[in-house]
Amino acid sequence: MKKHSILGQALAATMLLSMQAGASAQQKGGDVVIGISQAPPSLDAQITSAQASRNVTLHIFETLYARDENAKPVPELAEGVTISPDGKTYVFPIRKGVKFHNGKELDANDVVASLERYRKIGASLALVSAIDSIKATGPHEVTITLKQVQATFLDNLSSPRAPLAIYPASEAAKEAGKIEIIGTGPYKFVEYKPDSHVKLARFDGYVPNPNGTGRDGFAGKKEAFLDTVTFRFMPEGGARTAALESGQIQFNETADGPTAKRLGSDPRFAIHKVVPFGLQVIKFNHAEAPGNDKNFRLAVQAALNMDDIMSIAYSDINQIDPSWLYPGAPFYSTAGSAKYNKADLAEAKALLAKSSYKGGKTTFIVDNLRANVDTATVLQERLKEIGINVDISIADWPTVSKIGFTPQGWTFWTHGFGIEPFEGPASVMAPWVNGLSQQAKDPVIDELAAALGSEMDEAKRKALFDRFQTHMYDNAVAMKAGNYGVFQISTAKLKNFKPYRIPRMWGVWLER
Amino acid sequence: MASFMIRRIASAILVLALVSLMSFALIWLVPGDTAAAFLDASATPEQVAALRTALGLDKALPLQMAEWYGRVLSGDLGQSVLLNRSVAGALLERLPVTLSLASFALAIAIALGVPAGVAAAVFHNRWPDQLFMTTALLGLSVPDFWLGLVMVLVFAVSLGWLPSGGFTAFGSDPLGWLKTVILPASTLGLVQVGFIARMARASMLETLNQDFVRTANAKGLSRVYIVLRHGLPNAMIPILTVIGIVAGALLGGTVIIEQVFSIPGIGRLIVGAIASRDFPVLQGGLLFLAVVYLLINLIVDLLYAVVDPRVRLS
Numbered sequence: 001m002k003k004h005s006i007l008g009q010a011l012a013a014t015m016l017l018s019m020q021a022g023a024s025a026q027q028k029g030g031d032v033v034i035g036i037s038q039a040p041p042s043l044d045a046q047i048t049s050a051q052a053s054r055n056v057t058l059h060i061f062e063t064l065y066a067r068d069e070n071a072k073p074v075p076e077l078a079e080g081v082t083i084s085p086d087g088k089t090y091v092f093p094i095r096k097g098v099k100f101h102n103g104k105e106l107d108a109n110d111v112v113a114s115l116e117r118y119r120k121i122g123a124s125l126a127l128v129s130a131i132d133s134i135k136a137t138g139p140h141e142v143t144i145t146l147k148q149v150q151a152t153f154l155d156n157l158s159s160p161r162a163p164l165a166i167y168p169a170s171e172a173a174k175e176a177g178k179i180e181i182i183g184t185g186p187y188k189f190v191e192y193k194p195d196s197h198v199k200l201a202r203f204d205g206y207v208p209n210p211n212g213t214g215r216d217g218f219a220g221k222k223e224a225f226l227d228t229v230t231f232r233f234m235p236e237g238g239a240r241t242a243a244l245e246s247g248q249i250q251f252n253e254t255a256d257g258p259t260a261k262r263l264g265s266d267p268r269f270a271i272h273k274v275v276p277f278g279l280q281v282i283k284f285n286h287a288e289a290p291g292n293d294k295n296f297r298l299a300v301q302a303a304l305n306m307d308d309i310m311s312i313a314y315s316d317i318n319q320i321d322p323s324w325l326y327p328g329a330p331f332y333s334t335a336g337s338a339k340y341n342k343a344d345l346a347e348a349k350a351l352l353a354k355s356s357y358k359g360g361k362t363t364f365i366v367d368n369l370r371a372n373v374d375t376a377t378v379l380q381e382r383l384k385e386i387g388i389n390v391d392i393s394i395a396d397w398p399t400v401s402k403i404g405f406t407p408q409g410w411t412f413w414t415h416g417f418g419i420e421p422f423e424g425p426a427s428v429m430a431p432w433v434n435g436l437s438q439q440a441k442d443p444v445i446d447e448l449a450a451a452l453g454s455e456m457d458e459a460k461r462k463a464l465f466d467r468f469q470t471h472m473y474d475n476a477v478a479m480k481a482g483n484y485g486v487f488q489i490s491t492a493k494l495k496n497f498k499p500y501r502i503p504r505m506w507g508v509w510l511e512r
Numbered sequence: 513m514a515s516f517m518i519r520r521i522a523s524a525i526l527v528l529a530l531v532s533l534m535s536f537a538l539i540w541l542v543p544g545d546t547a548a549a550f551l552d553a554s555a556t557p558e559q560v561a562a563l564r565t566a567l568g569l570d571k572a573l574p575l576q577m578a579e580w581y582g583r584v585l586s587g588d589l590g591q592s593v594l595l596n597r598s599v600a601g602a603l604l605e606r607l608p609v610t611l612s613l614a615s616f617a618l619a620i621a622i623a624l625g626v627p628a629g630v631a632a633a634v635f636h637n638r639w640p641d642q643l644f645m646t647t648a649l650l651g652l653s654v655p656d657f658w659l660g661l662v663m664v665l666v667f668a669v670s671l672g673w674l675p676s677g678g679f680t681a682f683g684s685d686p687l688g689w690l691k692t693v694i695l696p697a698s699t700l701g702l703v704q705v706g707f708i709a710r711m712a713r714a715s716m717l718e719t720l721n722q723d724f725v726r727t728a729n730a731k732g733l734s735r736v737y738i739v740l741r742h743g744l745p746n747a748m749i750p751i752l753t754v755i756g757i758v759a760g761a762l763l764g765g766t767v768i769i770e771q772v773f774s775i776p777g778i779g780r781l782i783v784g785a786i787a788s789r790d791f792p793v794l795q796g797g798l799l800f801l802a803v804v805y806l807l808i809n810l811i812v813d814l815l816y817a818v819v820d821p822r823v824r825l826s
Contacts, residue, residue: 039784041594177596194595194605195776195784196679234677234774238661242676243774246668398789 030510061165061183108136113172123162275485287407297476303348336473589796599796620701629712648706756812
């Protein structure tokens with residue numbers, strides 16, 4: 001007993017000391033330059049769904065609701081919400097005392113103007129399609145009425161894909177891409193040099209969410225310690241690595257495995273694994289033979305060894321996981337997973353024999369991203385063993401995505417889903433609704449997606465998603481190979497960094 | 513002189529007309545609906561139709577072509593869909609970056625290439641000749657992107673003398689500009705040194721075997737004076753031609769080097785436009801580069817008369 005007590009005291013003392021060390025280590029000041037692979041197409045957050053834009057804009061702008069660390073919607077600029085019993089009216093009290101970067105205080109008119117602008121020119125209009133009206137019902141209160149019940153409405157409001165960012169009303173009146181970059185976030189816009197960089201500076205008038213207890217996804221308490229954050233556009237991976245090693249940048253947004261391995265043994269750098277960052281999907285074209293044959297699709301699904309695919313395509317940074325949502329997500333499920341990663345050639349041959357496939361050529365379209373080409377190549381070799389002839393056709397992304405959304409010219413197509421599984425079940429189901437991704441309508445999916453949208457009971461919604469996932473496996477609508485991640489590398493002087501969907505520069509500081 | 517200029521300008525207009533036709537045709541060479549290529553898969557038919565109207569793709573082909581030429585002649589290269597601004601504005605904004613980089617690279621190529629070629633000719637078949645020509649061949653054989661990465665590893669990562677990338681405008685900080693362009697310009701320029709050196713050597717060798725050089729030698733003039741005063745000016749016409757070609761190649765080379773060194777120039781703009789299918793930028797960028805290339809050629813032609821009074825531009 002005494003021994004336990006001493007040990008406990010020692011442990012408590014150690015924890016206290018380390019907490020104090022952590023607290024005292026927080027330092028304001030310093031400049032961080034982040035090397036990112038693509039330039040943001042726009043900093044008008046509402047009109048673009050590009051990852052490169054999110055990296056920057058989510059430091060500048062905030063939303064009524066935002067996703068927490070597990071992607072659950074939580075209040076950010078709203079204090080909360082009251083939903084009417086019929087599920088159609090949402091009343092949002094807006095936080096008081098929140099300042100825009102131009103000094104203006106946030107009020108209900110700014111929220112109304114911003115959301116109305118999104119309804120006109122937002123990049124993901126589906127997010128706000130259920131809205132009937134948006135009204136300021138008080139200086140700090142906004143009431144949104146929906147045309148019909150939409151269970152995912154708070155998910156939509158908090159989506160980071162093309163964020164429903166809140167602008168000052170004066171900016172929200174402007175056309176797409178013509179706004180002054182003014183938000184309420186912890187960093188304010190300084191300058192944008194096309195093809196070069198975007199520079200942000202700490203907003204000392206930032207009012208953190210009083211309900212936030214710490215860094216929590218895109219929400220929570222956002223404390224900015226750095227003086228400036230610069231996002232430098234560096235398309236070449238080698239150039240980003242060289243810049244990091246020579247001290248020109250302090251953070252590399254994405255590095256390859258060998259580079260991460262090499263710099264991992266160098267004490268000057270810290271390696272951060274963002275896993276999962278996306279899931280690798282292999283699509284079938286259901287509009288054309290042989291992809292329109294369920295037995296053919298099931299044969300392919302039974303044959304594939306996902307360990308082989310993921311270990312080659314995403315060496316050192318993958319997860320073998322059957323769920324169409326990421327681990328930790330509220331609706332995470334293994335439903336239907338008995339058919340995942342079977343690698344059973346005998347079963348595959350039996351299924352193929354039952355199909356209409358008679359040895360003709362199939363076409364695998366793929367863009368020139370190395371991991372996608374690797375996925376196609378491993379699949380090609382594997383399917384050769386059961387007698388399926390796969391021809392790989394490589395082109396750049398715009399060309400491939402153009403073909404992949406038409407009903408002719410392809411059998412297989414692979415790429416990543418990044419933001420969809422993070423956003424939640426509705427976003428994962430959406431690509432298959434109306435046959436968008438498989439090029440042939442699937443009434444079961446359409447029905448399940450509609451039911452998910454109108455069902456307010458969480459347990460029932462989870463059951464609906466389980467049914468969707470089971471349907472995906474039972475019919476091999478498409479295949480999930482696994483989850484993949486990205487390596488990020490920072491200077492070891494950057495403290496308290498935690499990987500997430502974007503390289504968050506709040507809650508971190510530079511050790512001097 | 514006047515008739516020469518008129519002939520050159522007329523041929524330049526013809527070339528530009530062909531280039532602009534090819535630029536215009538780009539939009540029709542892409543499979544499928546160009547407007548849809550801009551938008552992601554979730555775009556509604558209304559959004560696609562609105563973009564088709566904005567790009568003028570809903571009009572008849574002859575009308576589109578007439579409008580394209582009309583706009584180009586009035587200096588309007590259209591609006592970039594992705595950048596949400598005028599193509600001409602985007603090009604002009606990046607022009608100083610690319611021009612300063614290419615000019616510096618050209619200066620390096622000339623400053624090293626011409627003396628190396630002259631020295632190789634003067635010391636024909638002796639060790640300086642072998643040394644310079646072997647080095648020139650090596651330079652010609654090295655891909656510029658590889659040389660760029662090696663230079664970054666040596667001078668930025670290992671020695672820490674120079675930045676590994678980025679760009680500082682000359683106007684805001686001349687020393688910073690020098691630091692940021694020295695590696696990319698050296699990369700571009702060194703690859704071209706061999707080309708200029710080989711031509712300078714061949715041209716000088718031919719000149720140094722002429723009768724007037726033999727006469728100058730017989731008169732007892734110094735070797736240096738003969739080479740610099742009589743030899744080099746007479747050997748300049750082929751060297752100038754090569755310099756003109758190199759200047760054009762350097763403009764093309766910036767497309768790769770701007771990517772490697774993260775420099776916000778025209779090359780990077782065009783690469784970005786290809787990747788994002790921003791056709792107005794691509795069309796305008798091609799036309800713009802063609803104009804610059806033609807201007808370089810015109811300047812080289814005019815310089816022939818400056819360096820060699822025997823050349824009659826008429």
